[in-house]
Amino acid sequence: MDKKQQFETQAIRTQIEPTHAQEHSTPLYLTSSFTYADAEEMRATFAGENDNNIYSRFSNPNFQELIDKLCQMEGAEDGYVFATGMAAVFSTFAALSKTGDHIISCRSIFGSTHTVFTKILPKWNIETTYVEVNDVESWGEAVRPNSKLFYLETPTNPGVDLVDLQAASDFCKKHQLILIVDNCFATPYLQQPIQFGADLVIHSATKFIDGQGRVMGGATLGKKELIEEIYAFSRSTGPALSPFNAWILSKSLETLAVRMDRHCDNALRLAEFLSSHPKVSWVKYPRLPSHPQYAIAQKQMKAGGAVVAFGINGGLEQGKNFLNALKMCSLTANLGDSRTIATHPSSTTHAKLSEEERQKVGITPELIRISVGLEHSDDIISDIQQALE
Structure with missing residues (x-):
């Protein structure tokens, strides 16, 4: 080639x-x-x-x-x-x-x-x-x-x-x-x-x-x-x-590039929306200037990727309420899908870690991980907005 x-x-x-x-x-x-x-x-x-x-x-x-x-x-x-x-x-x-x-x-x-x-x-x-x-x-x-x-x-x-x-x-x-x-x-x-x-x-x-x-x-x-x-x-x-x-x-x-472009565009829009929502305590996304390693992202990543992490005010119980209120986004432990996925890591993907181990890597009870899919960004944000509220 x-x-x-x-x-x-x-x-x-x-x-x-x-x-x-x-x-x-x-x-x-x-x-x-x-x-x-x-x-x-x-x-x-x-x-x-x-x-x-x-x-x-x-x-x-x-x-x-x-x-x-x-x-x-x-x-x-x-x-x-x-x-x-x-x-x-x-x-x-x-x-x-x-x-x-x-x-x-x-x-x-x-x-x-x-x-x-x-x-x-x-x-x-x-x-x-x-x-x-x-x-x-x-x-x-x-x-x-x-x-x-x-x-x-x-x-x-x-x-x-x-x-x-x-x-x-x-x-x-x-x-x-x-x-x-x-x-x-x-x-x-x-x-x-x-x-x-x-x-x-x-x-x-x-x-x-x-x-x-x-x-x-x-x-x-x-x-x-x-x-x-x-x-x-x-x-x-x-x-x-x-x-x-x-x-x-x-x-x-063969479609990785075009898919990732759309994933990244959707994820950035969602991260910007979450950053201004009163029920969200923090947001992490590599292409947000607020990310602690934003300069590193600029140096070694073409774009920010499809995964957004955020904390929801109210901790574990409010996190459960948020997940239960989602209507379109899927609840599963997977990521990287064409469908937007919401996960509560401390009770699923990282549940086998001790509470002390989770705290050391920042997996707090209020952490929600969103793998942002390829749906229209307006629909993704609308579903997450109604679940938050």
Whole structure:
């Protein structure tokens, strides 16, 4: 693909070679295995001497097209796709860590990732130390001789805080750590962490990459030598994406840019409306000048994304009343859908954290997270306004 082509063009025109039928749209490859012309070709394939597919647990043309597109978008050397975002997260940690290693992570992360750090990896004597999102000066205190990885989300889930990617990259180079960035909220259209020095980028493709709440998927992209380790682990352990879901997600990427433009426009309008509402105590959105890391957003994000966090006066009970009063917006723990979604993180996505842990990352009882959809912005604001009042 010509590197001079723009993001939107690459998303549409990056395709695998057509079959003998010369189809315009990539077909589905719903097959568990692949055949060979003769014994020598089969031997060479299993020896890794060619790029032929072997088995859809770890290789399939639909996987490859999706990987190729995502690598183009993120500026990555290689990648691997998974059944879910959490499969990508766990497989990446498991492939790159060994017994006795130490991980440093920003404290504000998805609830299931927290569970991996605190309940699963400790079984193999892999410990994690949390650091504060924007207290860069304190990160060095967490470094140990056995520290291996530094993991962060930006924007964070659900508080929409930002981490300075350049500062994180400089920190990791200084301490010889592998920098892994969850880029789910921003998508590769709005932010490319590899440009700032990240070694790996992770996506829950279930969210904005699919964009319509249909299928699940995940991806890890970045340096080839690291992806080779992740591929070797995943080839044997089987967290692979299905060919059908890979085909759906590859098609979804063709509209990512136009969808994210609309998401961001709608989200900014909603954030501005909430900022002036008397029943709202605070609002966080990266492109509001009131955001604590507004300057960072200007530096590393093309736009503010689709997620708005706000606090509602009256705390937990008023928050429940607000959710119950919504008429159009959906109540679900998902995000990144064409439909606007309202969530109360402290009782759903982050309920497994202790109250103390939630307080440390700013998940207070009054926090509401809105994943702003593609409906007309007037209708989104109207529904939220009537629910507030």
